[in-house]
Amino acid sequence: MSNIEEIIQGCKEGQRDSQRRLYEMYARSLLAVCMRYTKNRMEAEDFLHEGFLKIFDKIGQFESKGSIEGWLRRVMVNNILESYRKNSKYSFVDDSDINLAERYDDTEEDDGIEVSMSELHALIEQLPDRYKLVFKLYVLEQFSHEDIAKSLNISVGTSKSNLARARQWLQKRIDKKKAEKERALWQI
Incomplete structure (x- = not known):
């Protein structure tokens, strides 16, 4: 033993x-x-x-x-x-837009401008609470949508929808950070 x-x-x-x-x-x-x-x-x-x-x-x-x-x-x-x-710390967006998860496309062209891990972590912490919890459970803890739904007493569709919205929210802020970095490069 x-x-x-x-x-x-x-x-x-x-x-x-x-x-x-x-x-x-x-x-x-x-x-x-x-x-x-x-x-x-x-x-x-x-x-x-x-x-x-x-x-x-x-x-x-x-x-x-x-x-x-x-x-x-x-x-x-x-x-x-x-x-x-x-x-009742978190409230969740309902799954009325279930196709949002399927429409999310994270394939982007690589423009060579990177966002650091610390910047990414800071952005994750800025996510609205209802998105952040699902995002962390799915991405960091590797829970399935079924497990997240059961744990949070929400539907699988709501879990998928909140994850997709979290990704969209993050992508928008990442793109903004990249644009700021690109502008800074051109000012040198």
Whole structure:
């Protein structure tokens, strides 16, 4: 039995030392996950602690077939989503324009002007909340539209529509940033 398997088994048996070791191994990476969903570090830490309580409560459901880190991330994100649902923090655009997702075309000619990762992250954080949550779940957490719909209590079409609108919103701002950079180049 490997070290992580021993820790997981200890957690399943309610051993505090094993719980502490699991927390120490994954708290940092799971805090980064929590920070994706809030700009407030204290709120992210609250999510982290609540999430670990859920993890320890549900650890018996973990099956060794998959990755423990993936399972921990999933429990943590689901905890955050549950909190948002309870507090009605996000409202979602309905899926009346379902074809929006199918019409979205992200094939653009490469003009050689790049937007940095930090600029992209800043733009993602500026997304309207209803788009940002779906975008992060789909792109960063790799949830399916079905999982997003179930987690947020919305339809699959609404998930697709919000993702497409998030991409359009981002593309518009990326194009604007590129145009600003291009103008700056011509002024040199």
